[in-house]
Amino acid sequence: MDQLLPPEIDEAARSFASALAACGDLNALMRLKGAYVGREGSHAARMMDLLKAAPKEHKRELGAQINAYKQQWEEALKGRQTDLESAKKAQDALAAGWDPTLPPPVPAAGALHPLNRLMDRLVDVFRPLGFHVEEGPEVETEAHNFDGLNIPDDHPAKASSDTFYLAAHPELLLRTHTSPVQVRTLLRVAPTLAERGGIRFLAPGRVYRKDEIDPTHSPMFHQVEGMLVGHGIGMQHLKGTLEYALRTLFGPHTEIRLRPSYFPFVEPGCEVDVSCPLCGATGCRVCKGSGWVEILGAGLIHPNVLTYAGIDPTVWSGWAFGMGVERMSMMLSQTPDLRLFFENDQRFLKAMGGLD
Amino acid sequence: MWIERKALAQEIPAAAGLEIRELCEVLASLGFPVDGVAAREGSEALDVDITANRGDAMSHRGIAREVAARLGQPLTPLPPSAPEGAPLLEVRLEAAACPVYATAVLELGPGETPESAQAFLRALEATPKKLPAVDASNELLHRYGHPTHAFDADAIRGAVSVRWARPGETITTLDGVTRSLATADLVIADEAGPIALAGVMGGDATKVSATTRRVLLESAWFDARTVRATARRHSLHTDASHRFGRGADPAMARIARDLLVLRLQTWCQARLLGAWTAGAEPQRGTAVVLEAGLLTRIAGESLDLPQAAEALQRLGCSVVATAGSLSVLPPTWRHDLNIPEDLAEEVLRLRGYEHIPSALPPLEGPPEHLAPAYLQRQALARRLAHLGFHQTVTYGFISPEADSTFAGPANPPEGRTLANPLGYEYSVLRGSLLPSLVVSAGQNARQGARQIRLFELAPTYLSGPSGPREQATLAVVWGGVLGGEDPFSPARSVQEADLAGLARDLGIQDGPAIHRLAEGLFGFEVSLAALPLPQDRIIPAFRPFSRFPAVERDLSLLVPLGLGHETLRQAMASALPADALQDLRCVDVFRHRSLPEGRQAWLMRLRFQADRTLVGAEVDGWMAAALAAAEALGASLRA
Ligand SMILES: [Zn+2]
Numbered sequence: 004m005d006q007l008l009p010p011e012i013d014e015a016a017r018s019f020a021s022a023l024a025a026c027g028d029l030n031a032l033m034r035l036k037g038a039y040v041g042r043e044g045s046h047a048a049r050m051m052d053l054l055k056a057a058p059k060e061h062k063r064e065l066g067a068q069i070n071a072y073k074q075q076w077e078e079a080l081k082g083r084q085t086d087l088e089s090a091k092k093a094q095d096a097l098a099a100g101w102d103p104t105l106p107p108p109v110p111a112a113g114a115l116h117p118l119n120r121l122m123d124r125l126v127d128v129f130r131p132l133g134f135h136v137e138e139g140p141e142v143e144t145e146a147h148n149f150d151g152l153n154i155p156d157d158h159p160a161k162a163s164s165d166t167f168y169l170a171a172h173p174e175l176l177l178r179t180h181t182s183p184v185q186v187r188t189l190l191r192v193a194p195t196l197a198e199r200g201g202i203r204f205l206a207p208g209r210v211y212r213k214d215e216i217d218p219t220h221s222p223m224f225h226q227v228e229g230m231l232v233g234h235g236i237g238m239q240h241l242k243g244t245l246e247y248a249l250r251t252l253f254g255p256h257t258e259i260r261l262r263p264s265y266f267p268f269v270e271p272g273c274e275v276d277v278s279c280p281l282c283g284a285t286g287c288r289v290c291k292g293s294g295w296v297e298i299l300g301a302g303l304i305h306p307n308v309l310t311y312a313g314i315d316p317t318v319w320s321g322w323a324f325g326m327g328v329e330r331m332s333m334m335l336s337q338t339p340d341l342r343l344f345f346e347n348d349q350r351f352l353k354a355m356g357g358l359d
Numbered sequence: 360m361w362i363e364r365k366a367l368a369q370e371i372p373a374a375a376g377l378e379i380r381e382l383c384e385v386l387a388s389l390g391f392p393v394d395g396v397a398a399r400e401g402s403e404a405l406d407v408d409i410t411a412n413r414g415d416a417m418s419h420r421g422i423a424r425e426v427a428a429r430l431g432q433p434l435t436p437l438p439p440s441a442p443e444g445a446p447l448l449e450v451r452l453e454a455a456a457c458p459v460y461a462t463a464v465l466e467l468g469p470g471e472t473p474e475s476a477q478a479f480l481r482a483l484e485a486t487p488k489k490l491p492a493v494d495a496s497n498e499l500l501h502r503y504g505h506p507t508h509a510f511d512a513d514a515i516r517g518a519v520s521v522r523w524a525r526p527g528e529t530i531t532t533l534d535g536v537t538r539s540l541a542t543a544d545l546v547i548a549d550e551a552g553p554i555a556l557a558g559v560m561g562g563d564a565t566k567v568s569a570t571t572r573r574v575l576l577e578s579a580w581f582d583a584r585t586v587r588a589t590a591r592r593h594s595l596h597t598d599a600s601h602r603f604g605r606g607a608d609p610a611m612a613r614i615a616r617d618l619l620v621l622r623l624q625t626w627c628q629a630r631l632l633g634a635w636t637a638g639a640e641p642q643r644g645t646a647v648v649l650e651a652g653l654l655t656r657i658a659g660e661s662l663d664l665p666q667a668a669e670a671l672q673r674l675g676c677s678v679v680a681t682a683g684s685l686s687v688l689p690p691t692w693r694h695d696l697n698i699p700e701d702l703a704e705e706v707l708r709l710r711g712y713e714h715i716p717s718a719l720p721p722l723e724g725p726p727e728h729l730a731p732a733y734l735q736r737q738a739l740a741r742r743l744a745h746l747g748f749h750q751t752v753t754y755g756f757i758s759p760e761a762d763s764t765f766a767g768p769a770n771p772p773e774g775r776t777l778a779n780p781l782g783y784e785y786s787v788l789r790g791s792l793l794p795s796l797v798v799s800a801g802q803n804a805r806q807g808a809r810q811i812r813l814f815e816l817a818p819t820y821l822s823g824p825s826g827p828r829e830q831a832t833l834a835v836v837w838g839g840v841l842g843g844e845d846p847f848s849p850a851r852s853v854q855e856a857d858l859a860g861l862a863r864d865l866g867i868q869d870g871p872a873i874h875r876l877a878e879g880l881f882g883f884e885v886s887l888a889a890l891p892l893p894q895d896r897i898i899p900a901f902r903p904f905s906r907f908p909a910v911e912r913d914l915s916l917l918v919p920l921g922l923g924h925e926t927l928r929q930a931m932a933s934a935l936p937a938d939a940l941q942d943l944r945c946v947d948v949f950r951h952r953s954l955p956e957g958r959q960a961w962l963m964r965l966r967f968q969a970d971r972t973l974v975g976a977e978v979d980g981w982m983a984a985a986l987a988a989a990e991a992l993g994a995s996l997r998a
Contacts, residue, residue: 133722
């Protein structure tokens, strides 16, 4: 058969595949198409001329041969064209539109302050139990800050070495804890306590003590106070509530431990430890290997506190707790220096406060 | 307070069998957490944390009593009292603050403080003076908690009295400081004047020295409040004042005197010349009644009353049980058991708080809502944080200079000044949050922050006749470069307009003053009262809106500089049908030398929409009317 077609045609047929592969774009492909199957001067046109001139007895055989070549070339060219066209389309799309591999516009990422965020979280934790938020002024009277809380009038905390007083108003001070909110709230609700069915609230806020600024002390810090007044309230209710709250905060396997302690405004009083949330109570640097960390102080409201507010302690009883927000935040985040909370470096705020 | 383990075991032998970890756990569960354990003098010293109400526990004997009560094991008995004799010297008790004063006179011998006693003192970080009378008194204080004192008997002139100081009297105390006394200071005095500040510190003139031959011992009981006041008045806080100030045991006066005599006899072969007591122990208080109902309420479960009585007895109380209650007389060393709740706590404490059951308190009334002002702050903080701002917390007091920048003349600093600030730079309760935010912004700038976006929600203070009034305030500062941190947002400097836009978006009525706080840093401050409260009504009434197409037309105006946008906008709007005009405002500004002098170009965009399809001629008429209104204010159509 070979002798039917000239050697240059056979050569072209042999090199077709590599020539096709070498076409990098549609222009090159069109040139190749013209050379092989074009209307004039192509290998196909040349073969048709040969067919016309061929002796009659060979025509049939030669025709089949030529058709086979043409069909093979055309199909291959068409397939390659489809590939190159879709590649070009994709290229055009990239050039025209958004490159999805590029970073999208940076988010407007601000942050809540870590202390506020923790206080908000505590409010969220207690809301389902029916607690609301009470607030009070930071400039307080001695009566609300000390007297109403069963703190004796010669208590050392009242000294000007411990508490900030106002120059023009010697009876006014910067509250040294959030506990005066207890006094204010109890005084306010005392007349309607029965209709209300008791009261339960949190009091988050800023407090002041005369401490020099250093890595573990600050003249201003934050506390969250919790209080509940009802009928027949005992230590079991304090324990049950704190167990619920601290498990919500730290996870369902959290255990709490009450230890006797003393605060003038509660009786009995206790410190509350929580099983170390950092090591799962197996012992670490934060819990000093004990598996427990001290988290807050609490107790049943001292009858004198209720009496001061005009609430009959033989009818009503309740519990209260107070926790240091910075202390808790520092311990759990292992922040080494308290001053970072008040320097307000945006990087610290973003990393520690963030957003919910 | 340091507790040396061997000395503790001498008071409660059963404690010797406890491992150090067990001992620490027992103490913590009784309310005396151990802050640390140190190896001292071949033994261990425990750093025990003792709360202010438990003066009775400030000694080895005191801690031993607690451990003994918990373990149900006996304490080592105290030696029997020695017989007393006739006074060798008159001791007059002239103030009720000292009802009992046990004393003795001894002639000292040649012996020295034994090494065991010195080691004990060193283990507690106390320094042995190697004077037996001084060291024995000190050792007794740490072991039994009762402060005593030894005077050089030969330095005392005449009779001794315990009395209030007289006006103008002074004393030079053992620390060498000469102190002017107040008439509320209780003193021990001889006929020449004060020789000791009662319960606080002895006098220098009568102190025991190496040449002292005879000593007069003092083992008294002083009123706690009096001692606290004197210690505070003279800033003189001593081991003795801590113990008397928190309430010592009056029954220990004679016992401690006897123990001191015994020590001097054995340590330095002292010869007792006479021992006697002036006055008598004060009457014990009245019994406190603990009702079973109260105990049950506090404990959270019904407790067996005889068991509660037994627990209180182990703590030294005398208990008389009646039907449904216990009548309890606390021991002489406990001054903190005054109400039934105190006794309930003791029962629970001895039983262990770990036995307290757990229950959620029943809801007795409907839960209360969160206050609108609280919700407003929470929403505002989140809004600003989502917009890219960082919430700051800064101190509420600042320097008078920083305060004066923004506080204004209507808010003088005098009414907001602290009497005892940490320092001048923290002396005024701030009238504005901006100075603090400027400091935080500067710190961020120095740290290389490209953009500074800070806000604070905190009170500012307004001086008033009855004290500073607190005003919940929002302050925002914004500066640096906006954008340029991704391929899509071009970089530009933050401008005043950005803050004005933010203020508007937050819903602040009457755009607040935008302060230029530093190069490229701007800020504003508003009272939260100027911000809308969160709306209760989350489903508002339906307001119909047009479904017909809107028409937008631009008007390029040459406007005199100084003509306000709002003035122009209102004039144009008043010439247009209110029901069709949807929006009208400047969307572009052009200022250039090529414009007529005193003019700028504003591109005003008007948007019309109505409940019908608007026709071109109608809108053309409105545009002409708008232009005429603008021209009346001196504007002209830009060619
Ligand atoms: Zn841990």
